[in-house]
Amino acid sequence: MDRSDLISDIAERKLVSRLCGIFSQDECGSIMAGAGKDDCAVLDISDEDCMVITTDMLHLKTDFPAAMTPWQIGWMSAAVNLSDVASMGAKPMGFLSALGVTKDMQLGDAEDISRGMDACAKFCDTSVIGGDIDLHDELTITGTALGMVKKEHLLRRTGAKPGDLVCVTGNAGSAGAALLAIQHDLDVSDELLNTLLEPVPRTDEGQKLAKTGAVTSMMDTSDGLAMSLYDLMDSNGIGFRIYEGQLPIDDEVCSLVGEDDALELALYTGGDFELLFTVSPSMVEAAKSVCYLNVVGEVTDDTLITMINREDAEVSIYRKGYVHLGRFDNI
Amino acid sequence: MDRSDLISDIAERKLVSRLCGIFSQDECGSIMAGAGKDDCAVLDISDEDCMVITTDMLHLKTDFPAAMTPWQIGWMSAAVNLSDVASMGAKPMGFLSALGVTKDMQLGDAEDISRGMDACAKFCDTSVIGGDIDLHDELTITGTALGMVKKEHLLRRTGAKPGDLVCVTGNAGSAGAALLAIQHDLDVSDELLNTLLEPVPRTDEGQKLAKTGAVTSMMDTSDGLAMSLYDLMDSNGIGFRIYEGQLPIDDEVCSLVGEDDALELALYTGGDFELLFTVSPSMVEAAKSVCYLNVVGEVTDDTLITMINREDAEVSIYRKGYVHLGRFDNI
Incomplete structure (x- = not known):
């Protein structure tokens, strides 16, 4: 990257990382996590x-x-x-x-x-x-x-360990499906539309999960499930194996676009604002006792993100999703 | 005001007050001062x-x-x-x-x-x-x-009492003069230009003043001295008598625009980011011992803001200055 490069030609996360490098945060003892972390x-x-x-x-x-x-x-x-x-x-x-x-x-x-x-x-x-x-x-x-x-209850993006289970609250891809429905004037339920138009912050779930001590790392899925998994991978130096059959996709979304496109929406569209987190296997019942969640996969020790699909084949999940510098990448 | 009124037709402070009225802040015990206060x-x-x-x-x-x-x-x-x-x-x-x-x-x-x-x-x-x-x-x-x-050290806009002295750090009108100089391509010092272009937040002065216990109310002068005095008047139900001869106006500003216009700039232009505060008379030396300040007037018990001018006549200071909805009002 060069000083004369145009902002619009630089990938968002690279730009954020470059600008965060400018901020001298080490001098202030009260900062436990600073810009970009x-x-x-x-x-x-x-x-x-x-x-x-x-x-x-x-x-x-x-x-x-x-x-x-x-x-x-x-x-x-x-x-x-x-x-x-x-x-x-x-x-x-x-x-x-x-x-x-x-x-x-x-x-x-x-x-x-x-x-x-x-x-x-x-x-x-x-x-x-x-x-x-x-x-x-x-x-x-x-x-x-x-x-x-x-x-003692603070949850960070870091902390996931190989063997941990990957969980998500609510559904994946609903907000993306709602946007698609609006853009193509498709007839869908108000409930589905509202996942996009009135997203529910999981503040109650977040606090309850934190208090269980079960969660090893957490972030939200606002940029999409795949992009959030990549962010957790980058923060932890681990990987993920996700099971397609365990992804929580609303039946209405499957009916609306078919299973293949529903999977695409679930992985690669943003706007769901669910919590994505990792839990040590022995604690998963404790997490389940405080909020609705689905176990969608597990943490692996190689920095790869794959998915076991419905044919039991292991396929790649790609690093794409919602980026804030202007657009949805893929719908 | 009516729902169909255009935003641009409503005075800023009225709009802020109207919107703040919507926020239900009383239900949260941890809020000591909320929106607009x-x-x-x-x-x-x-x-x-x-x-x-x-x-x-x-x-x-x-x-x-x-x-x-x-x-x-x-x-x-x-x-x-x-x-x-x-x-x-x-x-x-x-x-x-x-x-x-x-x-x-x-x-x-x-x-x-x-x-x-x-x-x-x-x-x-x-x-x-x-x-x-x-x-x-x-x-x-x-x-x-x-x-x-x-x-115990928190300073608020409220707390000023009749008889308190009115003080200000730094100069008044310098940033306004710098803007005028830029707009009319006048030759001025970098020091004056920087009052506009690199305003200095008085964080050190603010903390030191707070610890003296001398200050009864405080705010910054970012909207101009006159507008800030009116804000303090509205918050406290008191008034002010300001002495023109005590206003801290940079000599360069007086040379640049003459005394009358310099006074106009000191009262009615924003951008100075100095601290405006009231002090009980017995404590003014304590305040002076921690930072540079000028006593510019006193708190009165009627809700009027006047100025004793150089001819010893009492004249009005008007409610005008910088408002954020788009413009400097008077230069």
């Missing part, structure tokens, strides 16, 4: 507790499908950040919103956006505690979410 | 400590003068947020940046923005701990800054 930054705030914090910028063109109401836009802006707090096992402590509104927006729409944020924050047992408002050419919302967690 | 939201995180947090969205068109280098853009994005942390008397604990870059930006410029942020965070004895990157049509940076402060 996890779903949230982690601050050491007392002997027992740490604070997690995350920020996400969303905007009309790439993040809010045209079918989204202002209320849903507000909900979504809070949900994407609270999902990151969930993935650290933390209890949400507040949400802040920097709202860039357009001149021609009506007050009622700005109010509905605020109501959607408020509803999502409340759902996660917290509140909108602050923010900023600005005039912008394109509707742009940057959310920031905070959470607190006992140090 | 202060320069930062305040969370109760332990018996002794609280955390302050603030977010600000800046973008190319309205917040970054064309003369700003990418490094300065990065510095500025951090500075505006760290100044809010300073105004609560808190120690900065981290900065997060959501960076919306344009497709045609070169990597080197994004790196320089990151370096500017890093330098400003370091200057304030903290680090860039996290963030997000996104492609955007207009360069847009939302910063979030965190700080911690002992509850």
Whole structure:
């Protein structure tokens, strides 16, 4: 990479890594995890507790499908950040919103956006505690979410060990299927549409799972299952073997697009905001006792991600999915 | 106000107040100050400590003068947020940046923005701990800054009492004069230009002042001295009498535009990021012992803001200054 390279020609994760390299974080003793290391930054705030914090910028063109109401836009802006707090096992402590509104927006729409944020924050047992408002050419919302967690319960992307089981809450590919349905005007249930339009941050599940002590590593699946598996692989230096037959795919999605495309959606589309985590085999019942989950595979010791398909053949899962620099890669 | 009113027809502070009214903050016991109440939201995180947090969205068109280098853009994005942390008397604990870059930006410029942020965070004895990157049509940076402060040292906008003295760190109107100089291609010192292009967050002064116990209320002057005085008036139900002869105005600004226009700049232009605070008269020496400040007036018991001018006449200070919804009002 060279200084004169255009941003649009650089892969997102490479760009993030390059910019994070600029930040001199080692000098501040209170930082337990800094930029680029996890779903949230982690601050050491007392002997027992740490604070997690995350920020996400969303905007009309790439993040809010045209079918989204202002209320849903507000909900979504809070949900994407609270999902990151969930993935650290933390209890949400507040949400802040920097709202860039357009001149021609009506007050009622700005109010509905605020109501959607408020509803999502409340759902996660917290509140909108602050923010900023600005005039912008394109509707742009940057959310920031905070959470607190006992140090002993903090979940990180690191910690997965070979032999651990791979688990996921909820379904995979539903949000991707909903987007496909909207784009192609397909008739689907409101329940399926809402997986995309009103994603549910798994803050309750995250906290409960953290307290079991069963989880060895965790992150959310907002960038898609495959991309998230690759992120965990990169963080842990391990690999995964996933079983196609164990992937939780909604029946409606299979009926809508067929089994092959449903698998494609489950692996390679983002927007589901489920928790993806690893559990030591002896503790899986403890994890199952606190929330709905599916065991979808196991951690291996080689840095490869494969899938045992329905014909019992081992095939590759590819490093692709949702990247934030502008587009869904594959639908 | 009506649901169909356009955002652009509503005064900023009215809009903020309307939207803040939507957020149900009373249900969360850990919120000591929520949306719209202060320069930062305040969370109760332990018996002794609280955390302050603030977010600000800046973008190319309205917040970054064309003369700003990418490094300065990065510095500025951090500075505006760290100044809010300073105004609560808190120690900065981290900065997060959501960076919306344009497709045609070169990597080197994004790196320089990151370096500017890093330098400003370091200057304030903290680090860039996290963030997000996104492609955007207009360069847009939302910063979030965190700080911690002992509850007994937390400074709020509320607390000013009649008879208190009004103080300000640094100069008033310098950033406004620098903007004027850039707009009209006037020859000025780099030192003056940098008050606009590289504003210094008063985090050190804020913490030291907080520890003296002398300060009864505090905020920063980012929206201009007059607007900030009105904000303190609204928060405290008190008024102010300011003395023109005591206003700290840089000699270069007076030479550049003459005394009358310099006064106009000192009162009504934003961007200075100094601390404006009230002190009980018996404690003013304690405040002076920890940082450079000027006493510029006193708190009165009527909700009026006046100024004793150089002819010893009492004149009004008006409610005008920098508002974030798009423009400087008066230059």
